[in-house]
Amino acid sequence: MSTLVTLPSDDPRVVRDAVRAAIDGGPPIGLGMLDGVGVEVPDDVAVVIATSGSSGIPKRVMLSADALRASAEATTARIGAGRWVLALPAGYVAGLQVLVRSLLAGTDPILLDGRFSPIAFAEATLMHATSEPLYTSLVPAQVSTLLDAADDAAVRAAVAQYRAILVGGQALPESVRERAADAGMRLVRTYGASETSGGCVYDGVPLDTVAVREVDGELQLAGPMLAAGYLGDAELTARTFVSDDEGLRWYRTGDAGLVDDGVVRVHGRIDNVIVSGGINISLDRVERIVRGIPGFDRAVVVGVPDARWGEASVIVLPRGEQLRRSEADHLQQARDAVAAEIGAPARPARLILVDELALLTSGKPDRDAISRLVAELR
Structure with missing residues (x-):
C-alpha cells in the first residue's frame, strides 16, 4: 500500500509535476479530495479522482499508471500526436488526460493565463501556433462560449488552429456542432468517464483497445484504461465493474444506449x-x-x-x-x-x-x- 498525496487541483503546474512523478512510479496523488490525508491506496494506483459523475453521488475513482497510459496511447493512435492546450481544470479527468498525453509525448502542456475565456484561449493558442499539430479538450459550454465570441478575429483564428478539439462531459447539441463546423472548428465528440480514464469512444467509434456491449439496455465498456475501482467502497466497485465468463472486466456505465453496426449511440442516463x-x-x-x-x-x-x-x-x-x-x-x-x-x-x-x-x-x-x-x- 502507498500513502496518497492530496493536491489542490486548481494549480495545473503543481498537478502536472505530481502527475509526471505518479505515472513514473512516484507517490500516488489525490485530486479534488478534501479528506485524503494519510489515505492508503494499492501500490498500482497512480491517481485518485474525486467525482460525482452523472449520479450526483461522490465517488473516488482509482486509476493506475497503466490505465492512464493506455488511454493516452489509444487517443494518439486515433487522432495523432502534437501539443496539447489545457483549457479544463487539471482535477477533471479530461484535463488530467491532457497532462498525461503531453507528458508521454515529451512535451509541456500549454496553459491558459488564468481562467478560461475566449481571449485567454486565443492568446495561448496563437502564441504557440507552429507547424506542430495542436489539440485540446473542451466541454460543450466552452465550445458555445468560443462560438459566441467568433466575431473576434483572434478567437476565430485560434479555433481554426486545432487538428482536433475533443468535446465531452455531456451531449453536444447538433446546433452547436453545425455552428462549430461553419467556424472551422474540428470537433471530435467523446464518450467515457473517470472510470475509463476519460473518453474512450470518439465520434461513436470505440478506440482500438476498447470493447463496447449493451446489456439489458445499458452500455458497458471494457479495455486496459478501466479504473481499479472506488477508493473505500468495495460494494460499489463490485456492482459497477463486472467480469464475464471469460474473465473480461466490464464497466457498467449507467447509460442507456445501443451499439448499431459498430457505432455507439447513447440515449441518456438510465436513472x-x-x-x-x-x-x-x-x-x-x-x-x-x-x-x-x-x-x-x-x-x-x-x-x-x-x-x-x-x-x-x-x-x-x-x-x-x-x-x-x-x-x-x-x-x-x-x-x-x-x-x-x-x-x-x-x-x-x-x-x-x-x-x-x-x-x-x-x-x-x-x-x-x-x-x-x-x-x-x-
Missing part, C-alpha cells in the same frame, strides 16, 4: 427519468431535443414535482439576446418540438430564465443546484 401521468420520460432525451432549437443550446432540463401529473420537466436557460420573442412563445416552440419527436406527455411544463447557470468545476451543469433553484422558484 434520469421522471414519471409524468404514469408515463416514463427521459429528461436526457427531452434536453437533447430542446438543445436542438436555435438559442437553446445551453438549456438544462430538470424534473420537478407536479400536483396534477406527479412529475413534470422544466427548461432552465441563461438569459441572452438569443431569445427574440416572449418566454411563452419560446416555451411553446420547445413543447411543440418535444411533442413532435417523443409525444405530448413529455412536453416541458415551464421555461425559467436565469442570469447564469450553476456549473461544476468540470464545466458541466450542476444539476443538483439547478434543481434546488427551480424548486425554490416554484
Whole structure:
C-alpha cells in the first residue's frame, strides 16, 4: 500500500509535476479530495479522482499508471500526436488526460493565463501556433462560449488552429456542432468517464483497445484504461465493474444506449427519468431535443414535482439576446418540438430564465443546484 498525496487541483503546474512523478512510479496523488490525508491506496494506483459523475453521488475513482497510459496511447493512435492546450481544470479527468498525453509525448502542456475565456484561449493558442499539430479538450459550454465570441478575429483564428478539439462531459447539441463546423472548428465528440480514464469512444467509434456491449439496455465498456475501482467502497466497485465468463472486466456505465453496426449511440442516463401521468420520460432525451432549437443550446432540463401529473420537466436557460420573442412563445416552440419527436406527455411544463447557470468545476451543469433553484422558484 502507498500513502496518497492530496493536491489542490486548481494549480495545473503543481498537478502536472505530481502527475509526471505518479505515472513514473512516484507517490500516488489525490485530486479534488478534501479528506485524503494519510489515505492508503494499492501500490498500482497512480491517481485518485474525486467525482460525482452523472449520479450526483461522490465517488473516488482509482486509476493506475497503466490505465492512464493506455488511454493516452489509444487517443494518439486515433487522432495523432502534437501539443496539447489545457483549457479544463487539471482535477477533471479530461484535463488530467491532457497532462498525461503531453507528458508521454515529451512535451509541456500549454496553459491558459488564468481562467478560461475566449481571449485567454486565443492568446495561448496563437502564441504557440507552429507547424506542430495542436489539440485540446473542451466541454460543450466552452465550445458555445468560443462560438459566441467568433466575431473576434483572434478567437476565430485560434479555433481554426486545432487538428482536433475533443468535446465531452455531456451531449453536444447538433446546433452547436453545425455552428462549430461553419467556424472551422474540428470537433471530435467523446464518450467515457473517470472510470475509463476519460473518453474512450470518439465520434461513436470505440478506440482500438476498447470493447463496447449493451446489456439489458445499458452500455458497458471494457479495455486496459478501466479504473481499479472506488477508493473505500468495495460494494460499489463490485456492482459497477463486472467480469464475464471469460474473465473480461466490464464497466457498467449507467447509460442507456445501443451499439448499431459498430457505432455507439447513447440515449441518456438510465436513472434520469421522471414519471409524468404514469408515463416514463427521459429528461436526457427531452434536453437533447430542446438543445436542438436555435438559442437553446445551453438549456438544462430538470424534473420537478407536479400536483396534477406527479412529475413534470422544466427548461432552465441563461438569459441572452438569443431569445427574440416572449418566454411563452419560446416555451411553446420547445413543447411543440418535444411533442413532435417523443409525444405530448413529455412536453416541458415551464421555461425559467436565469442570469447564469450553476456549473461544476468540470464545466458541466450542476444539476443538483439547478434543481434546488427551480424548486425554490416554484
